[in-house]
Amino acid sequence: MLPVAFLIHLAGAVMLLLWAVRMVRTGVERAHGTRLKAALRGARGGTAQMALVGMILAVVLQSSTAVGILAAGFVTSGILTVSTGIAALLGADLGSALVVKILSFNLSGLVPLLLLIGATMFLKFEGRGVKQTGRIVLGIAFILLSLQMVGQATEPLRDSRLLPGLIGYLRNDPLTAFLAAAVIAWVVHSSVATVLLFVTFASGGMLPLEVALPMVLGANLGGGIIAVWLTRGMELEARRIPLGNLMFRGVAALVMLILLQVIEAPAQHLGATASVQLVNFHLAFNLVLVVLAVPFVRPMERLTMLILPAPTIEQTGEDIAPIASMLDRASVKNPTVALASAKRELLRMGETVAAMFQPVLELLDGGNLAKIARVRAMDEQINRKHSEIKLFIAEVNRGKLTEREAKLGTDLTDFSINLDYIADIISKSLLTLAETRASKSLRFSPEGWSEMCDLHGRVAANMQLALNVLISGDVESARQLVKEKEAMRKLERASHDRHLERLRNAHSDSIDTSDIHLETVRAFKEINSLLVTVAYPILTESGHLLESRLAQPS
Structure with missing residues (x-):
């Protein structure tokens, strides 16, 4: 050879x-x-x-x-x-x-x-x-x-x-x-x-x-x-x-x-x-x-x-350096280029939300208050990105746009609002629940924790799928994302019913963490529903989404 x-x-x-x-x-x-x-x-x-x-x-x-x-x-x-x-x-x-x-x-x-x-x-x-x-x-x-x-x-x-x-x-x-x-x-x-x-x-x-x-x-x-x-x-x-x-x-x-x-x-x-x-x-x-x-x-x-000794002064969320914006101010009069840059910035906003959501489960269990504060500090960065994207698209809309470009601008603004709302749910609801669990030294039941792990993993995967749909506009991926909404609803309902069954059986861990468990599961479902909205414009335009689920009266 x-x-x-x-x-x-x-x-x-x-x-x-x-x-x-x-x-x-x-x-x-x-x-x-x-x-x-x-x-x-x-x-x-x-x-x-x-x-x-x-x-x-x-x-x-x-x-x-x-x-x-x-x-x-x-x-x-x-x-x-x-x-x-x-x-x-x-x-x-x-x-x-x-x-x-x-x-x-x-x-x-x-x-x-x-x-x-x-x-x-x-x-x-x-x-x-x-x-x-x-x-x-x-x-x-x-x-x-x-x-x-x-x-x-x-x-x-x-x-x-x-x-x-x-x-x-x-x-x-x-x-x-x-x-x-x-x-x-x-x-x-x-x-x-x-x-x-x-x-x-x-x-x-x-x-x-x-x-x-x-x-x-x-x-x-x-x-x-x-x-x-x-x-x-x-x-x-x-x-x-x-x-x-x-x-x-x-x-x-x-x-x-x-x-x-x-x-x-x-x-x-x-x-x-x-x-x-x-x-x-x-x-x-x-x-x-x-x-x-x-x-x-x-x-x-x-x-x-x-x-590896600990530093004397721990870094706080205020020390996070702002990330340079992808919004191209010079392209405001060119809607096609401007909206493309807005979509890129929206993707980065989504990635920041994903980074904020990923450690939620560990924080709910570990209760590291310092890290909770650092993750919560990311909400300010997301709020800033949301404001920049919203105002940038509003400035683009003052020019001459085709009907398709105007609709795309509206869709991007709507998804930016939903991502900002997801960040608020994480910051004001899930992280607050993590602080409550830590302050009271509560422990989830093994069954309840397993359910929360499954739901968190599903939402994290759907978050990545939603960002892929945002960029690709792929109809099949959009359909898969919408199907995940129904799957998530069933999982949330099943978890809710099993939790109530554990309460009826007087499971001590379930009783202690009942409110936290139910609110966490509900928040996961709400975040997932907000993510799915990125698929609706794509499916509506392609004829894959009905205008109403209501049956017509006979």
Whole structure:
């Protein structure tokens, strides 16, 4: 095989592996994201329980990094402490090692069946849960297929003259092998994919165990760096979780690397082949790390507070810098261009509303008063954008407009008013409810919280769909958005009825949070109804919307 063809074959197989791992993770997040968040939120029994929950979530998501980011978000909201978040991430790393163990089995015979099942579920069914399950099955099939492709692509290396020299160098310089693997894991942003690559090389006889072991340790270090990198823009509490995990992981990996140079690894106890030994070593390393590190997560929390100390003066909402407007004042006399710039600014206003709505659920549960104030401060920015858009379109309307342009201006103004109203609902209703819950230290029932999670996730998805409809004007997307209004009405009614049933059964948590639950669910429904209005002009113009739902009298 020519060098260029070999590199293309190998690079294609590696990219398929990375994409497949991400495909499984996003499928699980879309199908079961709210339940996974609820599971992590509900694990408050201690660090050991958090480690177990983190392990399970990592197996499901096939990513310890995803668990770390979830935990970081909950720590920011006050739902978890830094120490419990570190415990969850340690358990998640063990879970990702279990994923490697599962995927290392020879399951290539299942690839055609998984492709058939996954593609059928994804293409032939309309239900969101079924489609995302099909996406997960397809992702698993692609992982197995990519590992086969990696093995086929690297076969020519076995006869290469360069390979023995490279392996010989790495055998004599384990630190270089360790650091190189850490860089590879960070670059590909997946320790699971990196370790699977090394296992595939070892199974093909290209990576001897004495070189592969330091590289697996390096992949563990690189996996810890990924979460630190991805949370670098988050608040201090969130950044302390991956930092604590990285320090545990980095110290353990370096100690193990030194031990491997002093004593011989008990390979004969790890399995019959090099690939099995490598997988079991990776699993054993993470298992021992969890057992030894979990008891020390609280001292590690204090250490991270010394490394990342809280600032003396906390930033407030008033410090938020205003974002430059997209409104083109020079185009006022050109309605087509002016209204296009108004639509762009309206999209940015919608994105700000979405950013304001996203943390509502965490604030309702965590009650972080400082963050509630910061989110509420975003309402001023939305009010300012609403006023600017409304006055800009009014100025455009003073010129000569076609009937279609005048209608578009009215539609944009109406949706701007509705977005501003959504921001008011969040600020004056939902955030006030979050403050009430925090001041009284109330706790939602597990059933009620699950219902609120489902409704919040649905509204968040519909908010993105509404913004897409605003820009694209797509009729099918508009129809889907309007259908979501009826689906949301049924969900709100069902939640209302189940809540009343819990009250009749004298469920203490439901009684304590009854008003908050009902008002929150009602607010979610109202926000969703306001979002749907962006679809009405599109469907009316295309003839897809009736003027009245009233039946004609006979």
